Amino acid sequence: MSGTAGHGTVKGRDFRLFWFGETVSLLGNGIAVVALPFVAVLTLHAGTFVVGLLTSVAYLPWLLLGLPAGAWVDRLPRRPVMLVSDAVSFVAFVSVPIAACAHVLTIPHLLAAAFICGCASVFFTTAQRAYLPTLLSDAELLSGNARLQGSESTAEVIGPGLAGMLVQAFGAVAGLLANALSFLVSWISLRAIRVTEPPPSPPPEVRRRRLRTEVRDGLRFLFRDRILRTLAVFSAVSNIALTGMSSIEVAFLVRTVGAGEAVVGAVLTLCGLGGVLGVLVSHQVSRRYGSARAVVICLCGAAPFTLLFPLTGPGAGLAFFVVGGVGVGAGVVAANIITDTFRQRYCPPDLIGRVSASAAVISFGAIAVGGLLGGVLGELSGVRETMWMMTGMYTLATVALVCSPIRKLRDFPESDESLRAAEAEKAVP
Template sequence: MTGKPYQGSVAGREFRLFWFGETTSLLGNGIAVVALPLVAVVTLHADTFVIGLLTSVAYLPWLVLGLPAGAWVDRLPRRPVMLFCDAVSFVAFGSVPVAAWAGVLTIPHLLVAAFIGGCANVFFTTAHRAYLPTLLSDAELLAGNARLQGSESTAEVIGPGLAGLLVQAFGAVAGLLANALSFAVSWLCLRAVRTTEPPPRAVRRRRLRTEVGDGLRFLFQDPVLRTLAVFSAVSNIALTGMSSIEVAFLVRTVGAGEAVVGAVLTLCGLGGVLGVLLSNRVSQRFGTARAALICQVGAAPFTLLFPLTGPGAGLAFFVVGGVGGGAGVVAASIITDTFRQRYCPPDLIGRISASAAVISFGAIAVGGLLGGALGELSGVRETLWMMSGLQVLSTVILLFSPIRKMRDFPESERAIFAAEAGKVMS
């Protein structure tokens, strides 16, 4: 192996290792999404506000660390950063079942574990987005993102059902043990990747504030990136406001058991799988920008079905809402993530991704807190109505933006050159 950076393919060993590790970790996250609130609801008897707070503290680190993380990741090799983050997450989430079995688990412990895991996620996600173009060429990024998003969607299908089975068989904390072990698998897979990263560009180191500002300026001066960031923030407030209280809603308001909750959320996850299958087809037929717009605008009204959910057959409202909404959101996410990776300059991609993520994931922290607070004050079903209405209104941002007049998202000169070179070689 030479010291030169190597770009493999979506069928190559390096990407397959990366993909398998990510898939295992995502499956653990899919379990934890249900297991963590179930621990709070069933084991610690937490109220709705605390359940929403769990989601909020997991994403709060984006508001604190997101911007400097982008600059730090652009200065460092990405793989060692991800390895360290996997190790930290393993310890954080592994401590919860250990404390539970010792009889000393508390709500503050859950909150601290979620916060530490969130800090690790900030650096891992930022490094992951900047690392993927090292493994794949520009022409392969859409397929690579689709596979990774497919893994996430599959994990969202399998994870909740598996969480329900683990909770019933071994107790709620068993799901968090599975999540911790998934980070160990991810660490082992990343450790086995042999791709040599290109060294960070030899540029004069400047003050961290200046480097962070470079990413923010690029993001907000570009009308497409700016629009996507603002829409993502408003949409994430609405979607997280709903998802942060969905377990409490299904268990306490609808009266569903743990296994039924897992089954319902598993069926909802099928929407993500559908979105993966649709992303490439709709982008080829309608163009990338138009396809993203169609998917988001078409998905939003499905969320209005969530608050209509009732016991028995009434659970179908929740499932249909989850499938329809998830399909559109996931398809649009694949298309827009690929656009950012192809469009942003390589030496700025960490900072630009982090700047967008601070806005997007910071909004998740707000949404989790807002959902929990409104659920406690106004009622869980009423909160679902408010948040689903906000999600529908958020699409106005896209409809009155420059994206509405585009067929395809713009591409950088680097991506255009790579595409033309590929045509010549074929």
């Protein structure tokens, strides 16, 4: 493992390159999250179901490929996997503006691009989580994750505003071209990294094992561990709820509330400030209250803010959406930083790819379900009514979290061995 142990600092050219490439790519994603529904709604005149389906299709690959991807990533060098993923994503998204310029863009084409990019994202995200400990020491992981999450939150602030301006100035597909170019920048940055990645070196008996067995090992580790299992279940339910709302937010703001493209971009930009706030407070909250307790505080604190989304109205009523977005974003992002760092420290190195992929399949698979559910309910019951349903689901998820074993912990354990030792110590009379 490269990098020097420090007190929360992150040094090194290679991590800075990695961080820069990721930041640009995340900014492109922040633009595309808004631009993609705009293309569907404004260019192709799609209904609410199709808008929700776009989110679902983008995350469906996690259900199809997530588990075997984790096993493959544990067998392969991680950086080449990320390079191929960036190249595939670039081709998928650059095809959309090309088709639009040729006046042959269709909804199936848009869905296919989202699905292909989603497949690439499965491998990139799984490899990235396993690759980061190669660039950073254990002492640097929390700060490294905070910087990456900070980039994601900043992209969520800047991206929607840029998307709104690009849509108004150059048309809806301009945002997808910007996203395609961001993958190219990420690819170049990864190519420039010099650190030598340790080659995967599983024993011969592991290399001969069937892929199904390796996948089962990752799932078994995840579900036998009470902390990882609790976090995975909460992530699934909360992601269904939050994605059910976010997948139809553009349609809600444009069609139900009556906001214009620039106003929608501004509203979503202000909502993104919550993620930046979450990055800023995550370390302080974790240090003051303990990592496990901080996660419960942050996620439960976000719950009341979800009630504001369905109350949104035109004009000054948009403030409900903004305040809700800031509150939810701050709580969820701060919790994500802490839990991501916990998993990277906690999981055995030879299992980290498979365990991360197993957790991601549950988390991102739930996003696919949430996107589809939001679109279906939006068509059947109404968009505002769907917002209320999803708010209720998130509230129930937080109640379950408070009743889970995590509520008894102050800090997450450093490893599964330390957890077993602590439990054995408690069992001694």
